[in-house]
Amino acid sequence: MPSSIDRKAADLLLSVIETPDAVISGSVLDGYYGRVAPALKAAGILQPKDHSRAAVSLVDHEDEPVNLTWSPEHRAYGYFSPSAGWVNVPGDQLATYRVNFNTLLEQLLERLDLSPRTGPVELVPDLLWEVGDARLPGRSKRTSVWIGRRLCEPAIWKSFIDAARKRPAPGLRIVLSFTPGNRLPTDVHLGHTLIAVRDVADHNGHAVVPDLLAARVAAGSQLNDDLITMAADGASLTVRGTRYAFSGSKQRAIIRQLYDAWKSGHPELLTAEVLESAGYSTSVNTLAKAFSGRAEWRDFIREENGRCWLFL
Template sequence: MTSSSPKTDPRLLTLISAIAETPAARISGQVLTTFHGRAGKQLLTDGFLAAVGEETAVTSMADHDDEPVTLSPSPDGRTFGYFSSNAGWVVPATKERAVYGLQFGPLFAKLLEGLDCPQAARPIELIPHILWEVGAARVPGRAARVPVWISRRLADPSTWQALLEQVRRRPAPGLRVILSLTPDERIPQSFVHGHEIVAIQSVTDFDHGIRIDPDILAARLANGRLDDSPVTMTADGGSITVRGKTYTFTGTKQRAIIRHLYEAWCSGDPQCLTAEVFEAAGSGDQVRSLGKAFKGRSDWREFIKEEGGQCWISL
C-alpha cells in the first residue's frame, strides 16, 4: 500500500507569480534565501529557477542595515564582498550573490501536464519573455481542443496593450484561453472578445505538485470570470449572466447580437442602432426586429430593450 504524496504548499505558486511579475522575471539570491528559503529551494530543485547572474550589491546583514552595499573585490582579488564596521571584511555566500530567473519551459510543462498541450515544453514566444503560445489543450466537456496562450505582467499597462494588439492581429478561432501568471485580482477587467483570461493560481491542483486541473478549468470556462459586474459573458459568447441569471444562446447570429450589445454595454455607451447590430451579426435584410432574431424565445426581453430604432442592455 502506497501513501499519497503530500499536498503542495500554494505559496510555491504565489512566489512564482511574484517573480513573474517583475520586469525580468528574476529574484536575488539574498531575497530568496532570507525570505523564501523552503519555497526557493523547491523551485531550484524542480528546475523552475536557475542562476542567471550575480548581484553587484547586497544588503548588509552584519550591520543590521536595510541599505544596500556595493560589492568590491577583496584585497587579494579572489572574492567579492564589503567592509563592515562591526564584522570587518564580509564575503556574502555564493547563493546570496546569485540572481535567479524563472525557467519557463520546465514551468509550463509542469503546469500543463494534465491538459496535453503539444508545445508546453517548447513554447512559442509571441511577445518576447511576456506571452507564449503553448498549443491546444484538451478540456473536459469540449469536443474540440482549445488554443492556449500563457502570459505574465498583465497588470502592467504597456503589457496589457501589447496583449490586446496580439489579440487584434491574431483573433481567436472561437475561444482561446489565456493562462495568466498575474493573479485574478490584478488582471484588468476589460472584456476581450473570444478570450477567457484565467489566473493560473485559480485553476491549479496542488495535490500533484503544481498543475492546472482540467476540471476546474472547464468549470471556469463554463461559468466565466466571477466579479462584481452585474453583466458578464463567457468568452465564447455562448451565455450572458445578468443580475445573477444566466441566459444561454446557441444560434450563431443570436450570439453575435448579444456579444455586440455586451461590448457596447462594457464601453459605457450601451445604446446601439438596431440596424447596425443586425449588420454586424450578418443577419441580412430579412431580420428587422429583435423579436424575429430571437424567434421562439422571449427571455431576451428581460435584459434587452428595443425602441426607436435602437436597442441596448438594460438593467
C-alpha cells in the same frame, strides 16, 4: 509538477515572475526564502543568470543590501562590517536567478490536453505566449490558450491587445495570467477571458487543474458584482443572477455586440447593423425573428424603432 513545490514556493515564484526581468538575487533567495529555494532550483524553474555585486548583509542590517567588493587577500567577494570585520559572501549568493519560462510553462500546463504539443510560441518577447488549443471538460471544441505576465502594466496590456487584434480569437481564447486577478483589467478584448493562474491552480498553487479552468470559463471572467456578465465566447449572459444560454453562433454574435455596447456606456445599437454583423440574411430584420422560438431574450433586451439595447 514536482511534489516538493508547495504553496509557499509557488507564491514566491509568482512574485518573481511579476518583476520586470523575472529575476531574484541569490542572497535574497537563500537568505529570506531558504526553505523553499532548493525546490525551485531542483525543478529547474529558477536558474543562475549572472553574478550580482550586491547582497543582503549577513551580520548587519539584514533588511538592507550592501555593495560587494573583491578582496585579493581573501580571494572572494564580500564587504566590511563595522561589527565583524571582513565578511566573505558565499559564491552561490552572488548569483542572480532567473525564471526559466520554458520549464515553467511545461510544468504549469502539464495536466492540460493541449494540441499541438510543440512548445509555446512567444507572441510578445518574455511576456506573452501562445501555448496551444486545450480540450477542457464539458466543452466539445478545443479552446485557444495564451499565457502572459505583468498584464496589469499599461504598456504590456497594450502589447497584449495588439497581439489579440493581429490574431483574433477563434470564438474563445483563454488568457492565463500570472498577475493576480484583482489587478487584471476588467475591459477584456472581445472573445478573450482573463483568468489568474492562482485561481485555477492545484492546492500547491503551481499546476493548472482542467476542471477548475473549465468551471471558470463557464462562469465568465467579469467581476461577481457586475449586474450583467457574459462568458467570453458569448455562450451565456447572466443578468441579475439569472443565466441565459445561447447555442447558436449568430445569436451569440448578437449578445456579444449588445454586451460590449452596454459595457461601453452607449448601449443603443441599430438593429439592422447588429443583425448584419451577426451574419443574418436580409429576411431576418428584427430580433424577434433572430430569436424565433424563444421568448426569454425579452427579459433583458429591448427593441424599438429600429434600435436595440440591453436593459436591467
